[in-house]
Amino acid sequence: MLLKNPLCGDVIQHTGGLWKVRFSDSKRNKGKRGGTRIIYYWYLEKSQFLLFTIYGKNVADDLTTSQREQLSKMLDMIKKRSNDD
Numbered sequence: 025m026l027l028k029n030p031l032c033g034d035v036i037q038h039t040g041g042l043w044k045v046r047f048s049d050s051k052r053n054k055g056k057r058g059g060t061r062i063i064y065y066w067y068l069e070k071s072q073f074l075l076f077t078i079y080g081k082n083v084a085d086d087l088t089t090s091q092r093e094q095l096s097k098m099l100d101m102i103k104k105r106s107n108d109d
């Protein structure tokens with residue numbers, strides 16, 4: 025799904041461009057709303073996915089502000105290193 029449409033998720037505000045996509049979880053008999061969340065970055069220039077985290081809604085409804093800040097910092101570091109290459 026992501027390979028066919030890398031921008032199929034929702035942009036997560038205040039993260040520098042991270043995306044969240046929801047998937048159903050058949051093992052727990054949950055649809056998309058109660059299923060799994062995948063947080064990723066689509067690196068258009070390199071045609072690459074960068075996977076940041078995967079979690080179930082049973083673990084967390086959403087990322088905390090602190091988690092968003094940490095992921096944003098990690099993404100900034102990755103982008104900076106990539107530009108240095």
